Amino acid sequence: MIKGAKLAQVAKAKYSIGELIHHRLFGYRGVILDVDADFQLSPEWYEMVARSRPAKDKPWYHVLVDQASHSTYVAEQNLEADLSGEKINNPMMNDYFTELRGGHYITDRKAN
Template sequence: MSKTQIARYNIGQVIRHRLYEMRGVIFDVDASPAAADIGPMQGPGTPGLFYRMFAVDDQIPYVACIAEQDLLPDQSGEPVNHPEIGGLLEVDEGGGYRRRKRLMN
């Protein structure tokens, strides 16, 4: 039987990396580190959750997969400017992001 993990962050939440100048919007959560460049594992057993996000670093957009322990909530209130956000997420009334009801091609 697999152990259930509770995600600390949500789809559409803007986050930042705890060490590097990177901000992003989460679009997927995964328990598998297969797509991540994870470095050292946290503690014994499972490494935790990984978040896929539309990220920007010095205004260069890319898709990242980062371990939960390396992320913090972003409190800046600034939007994330990434060309792929509109395909999966839309901006809500409060300026946050949420999943699109219909995906764009």
């Protein structure tokens, strides 16, 4: 359960579950699976993977990657909205979402 300041940060997150995004640095599209108020992975992961050294105290997103079979973890500063309205092609889509409606994926999962 998210409390206090973390809840306020999640409320200030720019993107929400089901939104289509585009990664500014790597050019891929995706859909938001979940939102963390701040960085939640290990310091080792950050050192190895987060080469642009984005802020750890800002929102981070779990993203299903288009034209791939994996998800990734991305800092908000590296994302921008994808307004194409085009479907995401990832074999895990049906595990999380029921349909694409108005450029936003719909889920019946409960938010954490």
